[in-house]
Amino acid sequence: MTPETNSTNPLDMKETLDWYGDNKREILDRLPLVLRGTGFSLIHPLSIERNEFAQDPREFFYTLIARLPGAAVTRSTLKKIEFFKPHWFCRDTEVPTATDEVSKAISPTAIIPSKTDYSDWQKHRPASNIWMYQIKGLDEDVRTIVHAQAFIHELVHTLTAPAIYADHRLRLPNNIVVSSLEFMTEFAKEAQKLPPITHYSSGYRNPDGSFKNNGPQGYQIAISEEMCESAAAQLLGFAFTLNPQTRFEPLSDRLELRKQVYQFLNARREK
Numbered sequence: 001m002t003p004e005t006n007s008t009n010p011l012d013m014k015e016t017l018d019w020y021g022d023n024k025r026e027i028l029d030r031l032p033l034v035l036r037g038t039g040f041s042l043i044h045p046l047s048i049e050r051n052e053f054a055q056d057p058r059e060f061f062y063t064l065i066a067r068l069p070g071a072a073v074t075r076s077t078l079k080k081i082e083f084f085k086p087h088w089f090c091r092d093t094e095v096p097t098a099t100d101e102v103s104k105a106i107s108p109t110a111i112i113p114s115k116t117d118y119s120d121w122q123k124h125r126p127a128s129n130i131w132m133y134q135i136k137g138l139d140e141d142v143r144t145i146v147h148a149q150a151f152i153h154e155l156v157h158t159l160t161a162p163a164i165y166a167d168h169r170l171r172l173p174n175n176i177v178v179s180s181l182e183f184m185t186e187f188a189k190e191a192q193k194l195p196p197i198t199h200y201s202s203g204y205r206n207p208d209g210s211f212k213n214n215g216p217q218g219y220q221i222a223i224s225e226e227m228c229e230s231a232a233a234q235l236l237g238f239a240f241t242l243n244p245q246t247r248f249e250p251l252s253d254r255l256e257l258r259k260q261v262y263q264f265l266n267a268r269r270e271k
């Protein structure tokens with residue numbers, strides 16, 4: 001990764017944060033009402049600072065989980081949500097690496113808002129945990145938007161991980177039954193015909209638009225990231241898309257992918 005403050009680095013949220021800040025009213029209108037003005041921040045360990053926060057913080061996560069169709073919630077491998085102090089993407093590393101020291105970060109806006117942890121994953125019982133990181137020094141509304149988008153993105157990881165690594169059969173809304181791995185492969189094929197959906201997911205593409213091969217897990221990381229960003233965009237109705245015309249109608253320039261995302265989110269697991 002390019003060091004210093006290269007604002008086009010996909011791991012640096014600067015441009016995304018600026019766009020969130022400039023459009024926060026319109027974005028907040030797309031989020032569940034209870035998330036507004038929560039002013040909460042996530043503090044390590046396992047506690048949520050609630051100085052100005054009158055509601056149960058679990059509501060933040062429950063209302064976002066409720067954005068997913070019931071079929072997706074049923075398939076999700078989410079086990080628990082954990083909270084940590086702020087982290088950033090480290091500069092001068094070959095692969096994206098986390099640091100809790102801002103002085104070592106690509107830039108102060110190269111924040112890591114969340115991640116999915118697979119340490120509880122077992123072959124016969126896939127399980128995922130979502131880690132949410134505190135964010136310091138941003139506008140309260142922007143922080144809410146970042147955490148909401150990030151949490152939905154991670155929730156979709158709790159669907160893509162079993163789909164890719166624990167291949168199972170999915171009954172799509174049109175009643176056709178498919179292999180989850182084959183479904184994701186088809187999605188990848190379509191996705192690579194188009195530019196990456198967001199600034200963030202552009203970090204997983206080669207200059208010719210093909211998915212990057214990210215080490216031992218190959219292309220699967222890139223496929224997952226594109227699905228998570230696309231599904232979050234569809235569920236929330238906004239995204240910092242590369243195409244400035246579609247930020248409030250994020251999949252309107254990719255109808256085949258929109259259909260696939262809808263099918264993926266509404267598929268039931270076939271026994």
Ligand SMILES: [Zn+2]
Binds near residue numbers: 224
């Ligand atoms: Zn991701």
